[in-house]
Amino acid sequence: MQRMIRGWGVVALCVGAISACHGDHQRGRADRTATRGHGPTMASGPGSGLTRERVSRWGKPSAPVDVRLDTRAVGGGAYDVTLIATPRRDVGALELDLDGRTLVVGPTRAGEPRTMTTRVVLDADGGREIAGSAGMEVGRHRRRAAASARLGAAAKPAPRYRIVRLPDGSEAAEVRP
Amino acid sequence: MTGTKLTTTTAAVAIAALLGLGLGLAACGDDPAPSEPDAAPCTIPVDGECRGNVVARCVADAEVTEDCTATQATCTRGAAGFACVDECAQAGVTEIATCAGDNLTSCATVGGRHVVVTDACQVGQTCAQPTGQPAACTVDLCAPIGPLGLCNDDMLVRCSDGAPAVTDCTATNQVCGYGGDAAGYACVAPGAAFVVTGTVRYEDRPPLTSGALAAITPVVARGAEVTVVLDQGSTVLATAHTSDDGSYTLRYDTTAGAMVHVMVTARSTVALRPIRVQRAQNQVHAFGGPSFAAAAIVEHDLLVTDASALSEAFNILDQAVSAMDTIRDDLGATPVMLTARWSRGSNQGTYYSNRSIVLLGSTSDDDGYDDTVILHEIGHFVEDTIGRSDSPGGSHDGSPTDPTLAWSEGFSTYFNMAVRGAPHYMDSNSGGGWGYNADTSLTRAMAGGAIGQDVSEDMVSECLWDLGDGGSGDDDPAISASHADVLRVAPAYLATATLRSVGVSGVDLVDFLDGWLVAEGLASCTGTRGVITTTHAFPYDYAGPAGACP
Known part of the structure; x- marks a missing residue:
């Protein structure tokens, strides 16, 4: 059972695996939750989707965890945002961070998703970037992977540019403030 | 344990306390039932937690707190859970x-x-x-001059034998101007009617050792191509490059009063620093200043702002400039063209491939300001173009892995450290990022493992840093080599040598050590053993082509 805490906009921060929030240990429930997102969802980092395929060749050092955010509009400008962190190796602990809130969960096996949910209420016509991340010890130091999602109004568009042909024939995309 | 006290709470009190701290936690599962104050178990996670700068943990089912400020420490999470850690001592x-x-x-x-x-x-x-x-x-009087020199009015300043040399161009009835990519700034014949001078800067966000980024700081743009563009038709009238102090001098001809502007591009066409930073569509990033009327002398500074979504492109260029200078000056190699692809919002990953680096620009992970990530990928470029790599690729996270992959990644991370002269790797992201210090971290090989065992890329970086950090502050003084000495093993040995059939096939740490002892001689055996065998427990056999170590 999840409880609302008045005034804090948080739905639940679940200590333990995703199933712990529901009082059972059915992996299938975790899968459903993880794919239940409504609205904008963005996964990033070297462990996610297409990125992993391309990054893995000569990529940068990464954290051995896949992180993504699912968002669901619940009306009234409110969104439930769920961070799903799935380590690719057995870890002694996972530190989950979602929209400025931190939660440490204990030993987690490779492939076992851990989640954390928060409710975000936007102002009318407002928009926000929500950040979520997961960190763990690797060797003697910590590594962290992150994901973000945009809620509400779209972000400001990128500055417009125009093409200037350079003397060697190549093109420059010029932005002028 | 200074500043430690014991308290006992009920679950309800604990939740109320958490609300008071603004954490907004809600219990999972059923509603907590009311209970007696001293009957409830301690609810703090097993690793403890930070409450401001106070560590809280459970000891024998009782809540224990420790005020870290009492020992000038900071509540932080370490390998053994949350604790008070003196950041300086650590x-x-x-x-x-x-x-x-x-x-x-x-x-x-x-x-x-x-x-x-x-x-x-x-x-x-x-x-x-x-x-x-x-x-x-x-x-460093030569640092702001760089390989292209600079103009100060009609005084030409070049660096000669480590010191600035000034030439008055008017003494030969010339003016100071850009003499082309090969010559750089030089005394040139007068002729152009107009001149515009100024300094180009970009807004940087330097990486912190924690992995976070510092606040915006304007820094000079070194070695960037700068042009005068006629507004009408966007015709380029003259081209130069910024000096290493960000200054430029452009002489050009057009109709007096014609509206022009200065455009700086995130590339260098100079052979000493062949770099281009592009959008995915192969267009070079460029930033244009406001228009002005062509006149005899105009002073015009440019600041590439973060708001323009271009400042990171110029930071990437700046890191590549440092890398090219290292390749040229420390490794004695002739740089080849490096292409970097980045744009804000790009989510195509961060990787090296075919003389190009691709960098994330996404909201969750933007590597445009991550100097060490940029230089790590350029490290792969160095391996590819003047060294050698047999890495199979694949993901890597510091865990023991294929020795050739560990070597390639560890070397690339070390290349960043050598270029910056600092033993740090940092990667920012929307979660705060992470940082690693190769000088204070200790990653050891598996005890009793074979010479071909899987190893951590971190161990490789730490070994290379310890071998090359001679000079002041060296914590392993038995080796007095420089980072340039370490890097030179790649082009001088690995690129061309026939490798020993020891350990795994392909370039790995064993092959580097073979080349290292060839370059440094057997006199370096003692110091090398100290770093490789004693400190990092790597079972190198000291029986390479340099001969057996005594």
Whole structure:
């Protein structure tokens, strides 16, 4: 059972695996939750989707965890945002961070998703970037992977540019403030 | 345990306390039932937690708190859970400043806590630490000049034998101007009717050792192509490159009063630094200033802002400039063209492939300001173009892995450290990022493992850093080599040598050590053993082509 805490906009921060929030240990429930997102969802980092395929060749050092955010509009400008962190190796602990809130969960096996949910209420016509991340010890130091999602109004568009042909024939995309 | 006290709480009180701290936690599962104050179990996670700068943990089912401020420490999470950690002691930093690249590092007390403070030397300064004295920033008179020289009105300034040399161009009835990519700034024949001069800067967000980014700081744009563009038709009238102090001088002809503007592009067409930073569509990033009327002399500075979504492109160019200078000056190699692809919002990953680096620009992970990530990928470029790599690729996270992959990644991370002169790797992201210090971390090989065992890329980086960090602040003084000495093994040995059939097939740490002892001689065996065998427990056999170590 999840409880609302008045005034804090948080739905639940679940200590333990995703199933712990529901009082059972059915992996299938975790899968459903993880794919239940409504609205904008963005996964990033070297462990996610297409990125992993391309990054893995000569990529940068990464954290051995896949992180993504699912968002669901619940009306009234409110969104439930769920961070799903799935380590690719057995870890002694996972530190989950979602929209400025931190939660440490204990030993987690490779492939076992851990989640954390928060409710975000936007102002009318407002928009926000929500950040979520997961960190763990690797060797003697910590590594962290992150994901973000945009809620509400779209972000400001990128500055417009125009093409200037350079003397060697190549093109420059010029932005002028 | 100074500042420690024991308290007992009920679950309800604990939740109320958490609400009071603004954490907004809600219990999972059923509603907590009311219970007697001393009957409830301690609800703090097994690793403890931070409440402000106070550590809280459960001991024998009772809540224990420790105020870290009492010991000038910071509540943070370590390998054994949350604890009070003295950041300075952990980093081995004292109140006496030391050099970390061209940064001054010292310990300060801020808000009652010890914190490591890093102050970057100003442009044109380098960090130096005379024996027995604190480190200080000193002026490197040639640093702001760079390989292209610069113009100060009609005075030409070039660097000669490590010192500036000034030539008055008017003495030969010439003017100071850009003489082409091969010559750089030079005394040139007068002729162009108009001149525009100024300084190009971009807004940088330097990486912090924690992995976070510092606040926006304007820095000069070194070696960037700069042009005068006629507004009408966007015709390029003249081209030059910025000097290493960001200054430029452009002489051009057009109709008097015609509206023109200065455009700086994130590329260098100079053979010494062949770099281009592009959008995914192969267009070079460029920033244009406001228009002005062509006139005899105009002064015009440019600041590439973060808001333009272009400043990171110029930061990537700046890191590549540093890398090219290392390739040229320290490795004695002729650089080949490096292409970098980045744009804000790009989510195509961060990787090296075919003389190009691709960098993330996404909201969750933008590597445009991540100097060490950029230089790590350029490290792969160095392997590919002047060294050798047999890495199979694949993901890597510091865990023991294929020795050729560990070598390639560890070398690339070390390349970043060598270029910056600091043992740090940092990667920012929307979650705060992470950082790693190869000088204070210790990653060891598996005890009793074979010479071909899987190893960590971190161990490789740490070994290379320890071998090359000779000079002031060296914590393993049996080896007095420089980072340039370490890097040179790649082009001088690995690129061409027939490798021994020891360990795994392909270039790995074993092959580097073979080349290292060839370059450094058997006199370096003792120091090398200290780093490789004693400190990192790697079972190298010291029986390479240089001969057997005594």
